[in-house]
Amino acid sequence: xxxxxxxxxxxxxxxxxxxxxxxxxxxxxxxxxxxxxxxxxxxxxxxxxxxxxxxxxxxxxxxxxxxxxxxxxxxxxxxxxxxxxxxxxxxxxxxxxxxxxxxxxxxxxxxxxxxxxxxxxxxxxxxxxxxxxxxxxxxxxxxxxxxxxxxxxxxxxxxxxxxxxxxxxxxxxxxxxxxxxxxxxxxxxxxxxxxxxxxxxxxxxxxxxxxxxxxxxxxxxxxxxxxxxxxxxxxxxxxxxxxxxxxxxxxxxxxxxxxxxxxxxxxxxxxxxxxxxxxxxxxxxxxxxxxxxxxxxxxxxxxxxxxxxxxxxxxxxxxxxxxxxxxxxxxxxxxxxxxxxxxxxxxxxxxxxxxxxxxxxxxxxxxxxxxxxxxxx
Amino acid sequence: xxxxxxxxxxxxxxxxxxxxxxxxxxxxxxxxxxxxxxxxxxxxxxxxxxxxxxxxxxxxxxxxxxxxxxxxxxxxxxxxxxxxxxxxxxxxxxxxxxxxxxxxxxxxxxxxxxxxxxxxxxxxxxxxxxxxxxxxxxxxxxxxxxxxxxxxxxxxxxxxxxxxxxxxxxxxxxxxxxxxxxxxxxxxxxxxxxxxxxxxxxxxxxxxxxxxxxxxxxxxxxxxxxxxxxxxxxxxxxxxxxxxxxxxxxxxxxxxxxxxxxxxxxxxxxxxxxxxxxxxxxxxxxxxxxxxxxxxxxxxxxx
Numbered sequence: 283x284x285x286x287x288x289x290x291x292x293x294x295x296x297x298x299x300x301x302x303x304x305x306x307x308x309x310x311x312x313x314x315x316x317x318x319x320x321x322x323x324x325x326x327x328x329x330x331x332x333x334x335x336x337x338x339x340x341x342x343x344x345x346x347x348x349x350x351x352x353x354x355x356x357x358x359x360x361x362x363x364x365x366x367x368x369x370x371x372x373x374x375x376x377x378x379x380x381x382x383x384x385x386x387x388x389x390x391x392x393x394x395x396x397x398x399x400x401x402x403x404x405x406x407x408x409x410x411x412x413x414x415x416x417x418x419x420x421x422x423x424x425x426x427x428x429x430x431x432x433x434x435x436x437x438x439x440x441x442x443x444x445x446x447x448x449x450x451x452x453x454x455x456x457x458x459x460x461x462x463x464x465x466x467x468x469x470x471x472x473x474x475x476x477x478x479x480x481x482x483x484x485x486x487x488x489x490x491x492x493x494x495x496x497x498x499x500x501x502x503x504x505x506x507x508x509x510x511x512x513x514x515x516x517x518x519x520x521x522x523x524x525x526x527x528x529x530x531x532x533x534x535x536x537x538x539x540x541x542x543x544x545x546x547x548x549x550x551x552x553x554x555x556x557x558x559x560x561x562x563x564x565x566x567x568x569x570x571x572x573x574x575x576x577x578x579x580x581x582x583x584x585x586x587x588x589x590x591x592x593x594x595x596x597x598x599x600x601x602x603x604x605x606x607x608x609x610x611x612x613x614x615x616x617x618x619x620x621x622x623x624x625x626x627x628x629x630x631x632x633x634x635x636x637x638x639x640x641x642x643x644x645x646x647x648x649x650x651x652x653x654x655x656x657x658x659x
Numbered sequence: 660x661x662x663x664x665x666x667x668x669x670x671x672x673x674x675x676x677x678x679x680x681x682x683x684x685x686x687x688x689x690x691x692x693x694x695x696x697x698x699x700x701x702x703x704x705x706x707x708x709x710x711x712x713x714x715x716x717x718x719x720x721x722x723x724x725x726x727x728x729x730x731x732x733x734x735x736x737x738x739x740x741x742x743x744x745x746x747x748x749x750x751x752x753x754x755x756x757x758x759x760x761x762x763x764x765x766x767x768x769x770x771x772x773x774x775x776x777x778x779x780x781x782x783x784x785x786x787x788x789x790x791x792x793x794x795x796x797x798x799x800x801x802x803x804x805x806x807x808x809x810x811x812x813x814x815x816x817x818x819x820x821x822x823x824x825x826x827x828x829x830x831x832x833x834x835x836x837x838x839x840x841x842x843x844x845x846x847x848x849x850x851x852x853x854x855x856x857x858x859x860x861x862x863x864x865x866x867x868x869x870x871x872x873x874x875x876x877x878x879x880x881x882x883x884x885x886x887x888x889x890x891x892x893x894x895x896x897x898x899x900x901x902x903x904x905x906x907x908x909x910x911x912x913x914x915x916x917x918x919x920x921x922x923x924x925x926x927x928x929x930x931x932x933x934x935x936x937x938x939x940x941x942x943x944x945x946x947x948x949x950x951x952x953x954x955x956x957x958x959x960x961x962x
Binding site: 340361362366367368370371372376377378387388391392435436439 | 866
């Protein structure tokens, strides 16, 4: 068995621009996708994630670079000769065929025996909980059911790799959440490598073993959901995944793992975790997630924060919104610098004093391990 | 409130308008009334006249005598007329078939080129309509006759020694008919082919279909509505066509269209012509109904 299920080596895709010249849709992307992995390509629209998927499927050919599937170089092999199957964005079900005929189509193309086809199609429909729906036409099904037909149609061929192009994009939120868990469970069950394209960061975090965050044709960071969220390697990743606060500063001191940064226009100095190579005097961006900021009333008392702790600064609450699980606050942290802070409501109470309100004077405590120092690019 | 205050000063005419406004069914009827009036005047009334005419008697001087006479219909059973009818059916069917065979690749090609090129190509399909039909048929005569362009070209190239007899043969009639009706096949076919999403063909390829398999299993079935719409648009007028057989088929080719025309204009037997018209109408109706029962109307394309 080949080492990787899918391997992309410095893949570049350029399209002719209608207005002249060329557009680079995918730029030097290298990926090593493991067998049985749930791998997501995540990024905003136009980042090259769908083009990357289409190159793996064989609908597009790379301008440069190589794609290997199960160890075989794909070159310019057409889609019908690749060991992959695709679940399309709008399902692309054959409207003139029944559900059964849709699912059987791929097997018929492989000249499989009629009884065997019937058996496998029925098994596939059962797997996606559509038993007994075989004689319906796609138009008679709900969006979620159509989605399942598309899945069954692709999985019935037992591909080495299943490619999914925003398969849940057309579903409403509730169904989407259900399908996310179902898809993940299905992947565990069949053990097939899934490559999943999405622009929804939450979806990618929930479902994936690993994620490649893409922007402007490049794969910026490849890692597990935890790595991507907790240790983003650049400003774009920190911004795109979850919510965060950014502060601009300059490096004043460097240690093995940490850095000290002087905040612009404030004169404050902050200690934070160093991500990547930094130089003294370099302009950097500090990223602190709102749920990781702690608010304290009086740090000198030592409640909720060590005495004389670093990274503790006075601030004023300028907005407060209670949303049930959290209270979402905006605090003013100096001239024109606002921080978003999410306070978890751990205690059930009706006492208004338990919640910060507009105008409260507070201290914000940015624990150094939560304060990420990222190089400006 | 509004009705009581407004209906008083404006009187009765206003209340009629108000009533129509309230009633959705009435409103629809009023809106469609110009069409209804038009169809009643120019379709229903003439048709009724033909029906009445078809059971009347021809007078000695070619006038119509208003005396009930069903012989016009019994005369049609004559083998001579049945042969004409059968021949017309064959020509119309062949015309439809050949327009599909030529029109399909054409429509397919137009539907597949980049979008900016499609409008000019469709425009080219329609350009011949800007020239008078008779003139275009005469152009074909110039091309096809013994010392015409086609024959002299082939002789000069050494392909043939003696000119081919095409003009005034059934082949010439077929050429003329196909030429005339081709756009009516291409346009609905194009509409249905253009509607097929590329993703459908990609899905087929993804599932292992080679291009020809994808064509047979996806493209062809999805273009059937266009084919049906086109066939109706070609078959019906082809059944009644008389100009092409007249000019290009010479005296040898008589279609039911020519028969009817001759009865009205030459033989001056209007009742018999009307009866033949009724038969043509009935036959076309039966064929169309049969066809659409089998495969649907393709109405989504005609809209």
